[in-house]
Amino acid sequence: xxxxxxxxxxxxxxxxxxxxxxxxxxxxxxxxxxxxxxxxxxxxxxxxxxxxxxxxxxxxxxxxxxxxxxxxxxxxxxxxxxxxxxxxxxxxxxxxxxxxxxxxxxxxxxxxxxxxxxxxxxxxxxxxxxxxxxxxxxxxxxxxxxxxxxxxxxxxxxxxxxxxxxxxxxxxxxxxxxxxxxxxxxxxxxxxxxxxxxxxxxxxxxxxxxxxxxxxxxxxxxxxxxxxxxxxxxxxxxxxxxxxxxxxxxxxxxxxxxxxxxxxxxxxxxxxxxxxxxxxxxxxxxxxxxxxxxxxxxxxxxxxxxxxxxxxxxxxxxxxxxxxxxxxxxxxxxx
Amino acid sequence: xxxxxxxxxxxxxxxxxxxxxxxxxxxxxxxxxxxxxxxxxxxxxxxxxxxxxxxxxxxxxxxxxxxxxxxxxxxxxxxxxxxxxxxxxxxxxxxxxxxxxxxxxxxxxxxxxxxxxxxxxxxxxxxxxxxxxxxxxxxxxxxxxxxxxxxxxxxxxxxxxxxxxxxxxxxxxxxxxxxxxxxxxxxxxxxxxxxxxxxxxxxxxxxxxxxxxxxxxxxxxxxxxxxxxxxxxxxxxxxxxxxxxxxxxxxxxxxxxxxxxxxxxxxxxxxxxxxxxxxxxxxxxxxxxxxxxxxxxxxxxxxxxxxxxxxxxxxxxxxxxxxxxxxxxxxxxxx
DNA sequence: CTCACTAGTTGGAACGATTCACTCGGTCGA
DNA sequence: TCGACCGAGTGAATCGTTCCAACTAGTGAG
Numbered sequence: 001x002x003x004x005x006x007x008x009x010x011x012x013x014x015x016x017x018x019x020x021x022x023x024x025x026x027x028x029x030x031x032x033x034x035x036x037x038x039x040x041x042x043x044x045x046x047x048x049x050x051x052x053x054x055x056x057x058x059x060x061x062x063x064x065x066x067x068x069x070x071x072x073x074x075x076x077x078x079x080x081x082x083x084x085x086x087x088x089x090x091x092x093x094x095x096x097x098x099x100x101x102x103x104x105x106x107x108x109x110x111x112x113x114x115x116x117x118x119x120x121x122x123x124x125x126x127x128x129x130x131x132x133x134x135x136x137x138x139x140x141x142x143x144x145x146x147x148x149x150x151x152x153x154x155x156x157x158x159x160x161x162x163x164x165x166x167x168x169x170x171x172x173x174x175x176x177x178x179x180x181x182x183x184x185x186x187x188x189x190x191x192x193x194x195x196x197x198x199x200x201x202x203x204x205x206x207x208x209x210x211x212x213x214x215x216x217x218x219x220x221x222x223x224x225x226x227x228x229x230x231x232x233x234x235x236x237x238x239x240x241x242x243x244x245x246x247x248x249x250x251x252x253x254x255x256x257x258x259x260x261x262x263x264x265x266x267x268x269x270x271x272x273x274x275x276x277x278x279x280x281x282x283x284x285x286x287x288x289x290x291x292x293x294x295x296x297x298x299x300x301x302x303x304x305x306x307x308x309x310x311x312x313x314x315x316x317x318x319x320x321x322x323x324x325x326x327x328x329x330x331x332x333x334x335x
Numbered sequence: 336x337x338x339x340x341x342x343x344x345x346x347x348x349x350x351x352x353x354x355x356x357x358x359x360x361x362x363x364x365x366x367x368x369x370x371x372x373x374x375x376x377x378x379x380x381x382x383x384x385x386x387x388x389x390x391x392x393x394x395x396x397x398x399x400x401x402x403x404x405x406x407x408x409x410x411x412x413x414x415x416x417x418x419x420x421x422x423x424x425x426x427x428x429x430x431x432x433x434x435x436x437x438x439x440x441x442x443x444x445x446x447x448x449x450x451x452x453x454x455x456x457x458x459x460x461x462x463x464x465x466x467x468x469x470x471x472x473x474x475x476x477x478x479x480x481x482x483x484x485x486x487x488x489x490x491x492x493x494x495x496x497x498x499x500x501x502x503x504x505x506x507x508x509x510x511x512x513x514x515x516x517x518x519x520x521x522x523x524x525x526x527x528x529x530x531x532x533x534x535x536x537x538x539x540x541x542x543x544x545x546x547x548x549x550x551x552x553x554x555x556x557x558x559x560x561x562x563x564x565x566x567x568x569x570x571x572x573x574x575x576x577x578x579x580x581x582x583x584x585x586x587x588x589x590x591x592x593x594x595x596x597x598x599x600x601x602x603x604x605x606x607x608x609x610x611x612x613x614x615x616x617x618x619x620x621x622x623x624x625x626x627x628x629x630x631x632x633x634x635x636x637x638x639x640x641x642x643x644x645x646x647x648x649x650x651x652x653x654x655x656x657x658x659x660x661x662x663x664x665x666x667x668x669x670x
Numbered sequence: 671c672t673c674a675c676t677a678g679t680t681g682g683a684a685c686g687a688t689t690c691a692c693t694c695g696g697t698c699g700a
Numbered sequence: 701t702c703g704a705c706c707g708a709g710t711g712a713a714t715c716g717t718t719c720c721a722a723c724t725a726g727t728g729a730g
Contacts, residue, residue, distance in 0.1 A: 016710045051450040053686035055387035056715045077407045096431045115386040280615040351680045388716035391685050
């Protein structure tokens, strides 16, 4: 409660508040003797500077805000980790927010970051947040979009070629003999889902007799995967797809649980592929074929683009597009 | 850049800044007409209040900081999620920090939260942070400790009875016929690890011929689990343990990967148990026996205890201890 | 008609750190 | 010896919001 402040430190050290401030922020402007004295007093009083006052005066907050789609998804924790590491090197704290794929949450965090006047925002968007992002930019906050190239001429971005990923999976599944492919994921409005589906469709169109069906899971978690596949298995046996492509690994894991419990052979009766290549996909009951994205690297690169945008807000926007890589495992290739 | 502020809003609405502030913070003090007028102008100018100034004046920050041991561990994301939900209901943003089991990181975040004058801190501690937590408390920041009852008379806490958890696992393994048990996890300095090991040892001591060996993995992630078990398997076959108890599920998953690759039968040759019961443990190659902790509920309860501490800093500290529950799966019980 | 009261509004003083222009000795070169 | 210069330190203003005490105009009771 007895919060010491600069003037207490100054008084006890026998100098002016301005000198204390200099000792803290511009040590070279202060003589070695005074510096030592001031530091000793700070130590003694347990002085901790008040960030609010500091920021008010400075007019800006060095921190960076980040909004991810799902904090429980290892893919996003990896991306966040990459970003955090790079930002830490730049001396910028990272404030992490989880939109949980809800637009309302997303807007709440954006407002919070706006009020905090953070230096920058990294966001994997759910809804149509472009207007809000423009506002942020007007307010001097730089923005980098993760996982989407929307607003291409306004904001820098990092993304992975999701159509390509969808194509890779479809190509592999078709090569393994699949003709009826069910793509599951959702909500269908999510760009990632749309693009992966689109890539799948494109590849399917090039081979006669291949059909693609989309089942909306509503969300991208294990439970949603379970429910959707549960419904799928209720169909007559001869209407089952030969392959299920889950648009992320959590959904795939949920699917796998249901398939296993129902005694369906994977890949014998139904093949299964996922997306993101989270560490758990490789150690699943049946190791799951998945599409690898360089998650940590994406986070790091997003932070780097943000750094550049902060340093020169007028500079041209940049887009880094990573290429996905197919990791074939047991769930699609019989031994 | 052209950041509107209260006085701009006031000028355009034809009122004083004080009235704008009232409209924003105490709407009932303002006439309906003025309120509407002010809101319209705010909308028009895209005014966003400056949190730094607000906090400076208020002398405190409503936000709550949280420091977890490992943001990539689903167990902690669940705890964080529970806390976030409850705090959101209280209108308090949650700032999430990841210590990654590094004391240095931990202190960095604590300093940050101190400088920000957050209302409270939730922490799963790595190192000996009690002195720093006392400082925070002196500065008026309430603290709740997660996963440990240390400083029992100073800070409220939520925790799970880890000795009990260790006991449960050992009891089960011994019942399944194991006599040589290897406990793996680390660093050994981590309280969770020590307690789970201790509980195991206690139970082992009650049955003749049971030996417990501890292998320090250094960290609690998949890679560390892999390395440790790799080393373990290099021993002559007859020195292998009959059961491996990993002090968390990530380590267990790493262990399982190595065992599978080496063609060791689980549970036939070696039984395997984990801890935390993360969703992925149940869907592993061989579903892993694990100890369930009510993660979300713990987060929620921690947030609740923090709420109480913030409201009445002088109130007696409280400790909520949850009981662990053993989830038996294939990895320890032959079919 | 006056006075007490209320609802609505306002000016100006905080909050705590930083910064800028300035002072004060002392040193050095010519 | 004088002026220019330099390092070290300082006083006062400032950032944007909120809060307090004070003010005004209107209302109703006596």
